[in-house]
Amino acid sequence: TWVIADACKAIDLNGSLDQAWKDMALAGVNRIDSAELTD
Template sequence: MKRVFVVGLATDFCVAWTAMDARKEGFETYVIEDACRGIDTQGSLAKAWAAMQAAGVQRIQSADLATAGRAGL
């Protein structure tokens, strides 16, 4: 199984673009929300989360990685 975990700055831009590109390439994709920060210009953060969700990107927290085996990650 191919998985990508995405973190970084500009959740609403760079992180979102990377996550959606990974989905387009067929990767199971997770954005670790508490390891990211958004810019949020005129609602850009909410739009990015909506676009990522629509693309099948999963939104998780870093604590979810501790239980990754049990959570199916």
């Protein structure tokens, strides 16, 4: 599973965004930015 980070908008409450990224990484989710996409 991949998440395009700059294509998402999160609501960050008291560090919840950092925790969400950590949880997703532990679950095997890959994080990239749209600039890394190629044809």
